[in-house]
Amino acid sequence: MIDRRVVVRGAAGAAVLLIAAELAGRSGLIDPVLLPPMSTVLAGAAGLLADPEFLTDLWGTVIVWATGLLTAIVIAVPLGVLLGTLPRAELAARPLVEFMRPIPSVALLPLVTLLIPYDHGVKITVIVYAAVWPVLINTMYGLRDVDPVAKETLRSFGFGRLAVLARVSVPSAAPFVLTGVRLAAATGLIVAISAELVAGGTDGIGAFMIRAGSGYRTDLILAATLWAGILGLLANMLLVRVQRWAFRWHTERTGA
Amino acid sequence: MRRLRGRTFIIGVAATLALTACGSSNTGSSASGGGLEKTTISVGVLAIGDVAGLYIANKKGYFKEEGLTVKPEILQSTQFAIPKLLSGALDVALGNYFTIISATEKTNDKFRFVADTYQAKSDVFDIVVPKDSPVQSVKDLKGKKISIAGLNSIAELAVSTTLRVSGLDPKKDVTYMPMAFPQAPAALKTGQIDAAWLTEPFLTGVQKDMGARKIADTMTGAMADFPIAGWTATEDWTKKYPKTMAAFQRAILKGQQAASGDRKAIENVLPDYTQIKPEVASVINLGAYPTSLSATRIQRVADLMLEYGYISKKIDVTPLLVPLPQ
Numbered sequence: 230m231i232d233r234r235v236v237v238r239g240a241a242g243a244a245v246l247l248i249a250a251e252l253a254g255r256s257g258l259i260d261p262v263l264l265p266p267m268s269t270v271l272a273g274a275a276g277l278l279a280d281p282e283f284l285t286d287l288w289g290t291v292i293v294w295a296t297g298l299l300t301a302i303v304i305a306v307p308l309g310v311l312l313g314t315l316p317r318a319e320l321a322a323r324p325l326v327e328f329m330r331p332i333p334s335v336a337l338l339p340l341v342t343l344l345i346p347y348d349h350g351v352k353i354t355v356i357v358y359a360a361v362w363p364v365l366i367n368t369m370y371g372l373r374d375v376d377p378v379a380k381e382t383l384r385s386f387g388f389g390r391l392a393v394l395a396r397v398s399v400p401s402a403a404p405f406v407l408t409g410v411r412l413a414a415a416t417g418l419i420v421a422i423s424a425e426l427v428a429g430g431t432d433g434i435g436a437f438m439i440r441a442g443s444g445y446r447t448d449l450i451l452a453a454t455l456w457a458g459i460l461g462l463l464a465n466m467l468l469v470r471v472q473r474w475a476f477r478w479h480t481e482r483t484g485a
Numbered sequence: 486m487r488r489l490r491g492r493t494f495i496i497g498v499a500a501t502l503a504l505t506a507c508g509s510s511n512t513g514s515s516a517s518g519g520g521l522e523k524t525t526i527s528v529g530v531l532a533i534g535d536v537a538g539l540y541i542a543n544k545k546g547y548f549k550e551e552g553l554t555v556k557p558e559i560l561q562s563t564q565f566a567i568p569k570l571l572s573g574a575l576d577v578a579l580g581n582y583f584t585i586i587s588a589t590e591k592t593n594d595k596f597r598f599v600a601d602t603y604q605a606k607s608d609v610f611d612i613v614v615p616k617d618s619p620v621q622s623v624k625d626l627k628g629k630k631i632s633i634a635g636l637n638s639i640a641e642l643a644v645s646t647t648l649r650v651s652g653l654d655p656k657k658d659v660t661y662m663p664m665a666f667p668q669a670p671a672a673l674k675t676g677q678i679d680a681a682w683l684t685e686p687f688l689t690g691v692q693k694d695m696g697a698r699k700i701a702d703t704m705t706g707a708m709a710d711f712p713i714a715g716w717t718a719t720e721d722w723t724k725k726y727p728k729t730m731a732a733f734q735r736a737i738l739k740g741q742q743a744a745s746g747d748r749k750a751i752e753n754v755l756p757d758y759t760q761i762k763p764e765v766a767s768v769i770n771l772g773a774y775p776t777s778l779s780a781t782r783i784q785r786v787a788d789l790m791l792e793y794g795y796i797s798k799k800i801d802v803t804p805l806l807v808p809l810p811q
Contacts, residue, residue: 260674263671263674263675339568342565342568342569342572342574343568343571343572344572345572345574346572346573346574347574348527348558348574351574426561427561427565428560428561428565429529429558429559429560429561429565430558430559431527431556431557431558431559436559439532439559439561440532440559440758440759440760441760442665442666442667443531443532443533443666443667443759443760444532444686444759444760444761444762445667445670445686445687445690445761445765446760446761446762447667447671449760450667
């Protein structure tokens, strides 16, 4: 469970930052024309929760982000298991992976936009593209790091390759996979909002920011940014909880 | 073993290359409705004054009267409308004449204007400088950095035309800084740029917030009443959905008529689709909302683009226009 002291300390850290930002605005250190004072931004952020249009936009981002992340998991986990257990396949796939992984997925937007005649589909595609790699790589390395003694023990008791995979390799790689998912969740949110900012769309936090920008409302852009951060924070908290709950044995063993 | 590994690696490389070499083709989807071929259309818009006619038509139910549902999709710039129109993600989009005419030259004549939507008026696109700037006239811009909304765009055409009138050479005498409108006020304030080419609501914003001064109205002389943007579709789309197109055009016409006759109608819809504050909406300068698609007017854009080398050959705009059937 999450320690109460940790929450208090985290809140204190955030408060110090917010107060510093407010003081910088009030004292004239930062020109209020360029950057509205933090209290204005916070009030704007609170006000956005009562704005049905912003809620539609928030929901739009959550939908493409979640769909993209789930699709990435469905693709990357089986592929990672396959490549992690078959070294020769991994070797053959490596150039492809190393070629594709560094391509920034937002740079693929013009191409994907041409190919997919559906606004959410375009965004989900680039999110999947970015989110697949952390899950895939973590799954592969998780499988490679499986305790060889445990595998050999099962094998010497006459278990086949698939049984060893199901009973030892996959369970012991699972915590790594979830770490990959956490990384992918963060990347997915970044890509979702970047794609909305670049390509626009029917909804999304990024589309809201475009509207706010076109209306000369820096305060609303920052308020929406705040909600994007909160969204990422909530997702990470959720995944940490899942990790602690599902892999108590792992936490105890590694003391993490 | 090493040889085998080498071979596997080569197979991998070959597979990579084969995959990247694979092309992909895509054909548009088809849909059918009652009298119209399509009853719901996606329309690409920008969150700016240009598209007020569409939102008025939507609010007053003109699209509904035609049996049409319009789903607006916010675009970052009209440049992104081009791939979305080609893929079929958008049926119609706001296209600025400059961008679409240059795209026409590059895409084999694929785009059609189905209605005019926005035309410049005085003080809708101005060059401004900070309050304490030494720049007093266009001539003083020599050696300065000017932000424009995009290179190779209506922004560059407008500013370059203004500079030429004052005897400056836009290629040698100034530096253009491509910058989206929302970023320009901050850049002007910090001194990253010396002057900015802005439109509303930024023009009113910088004059009010930081006392910025207007140096020139760029839509004068050769560019007075210049056509800015029109509703754009692909040629295929106009042929495939003629009834849907006509329904859209009729509703837009009513929206444009309402917008051109009554400023209050525009002020009423601006807060619906932009984040412009209502008190700002009531003071900003707006362009004109034409109610006809005139070849003579739009030909001016192509001719001026040719004169300054933005296109390589003369383009007759008449075949690009698909006006509402009379």
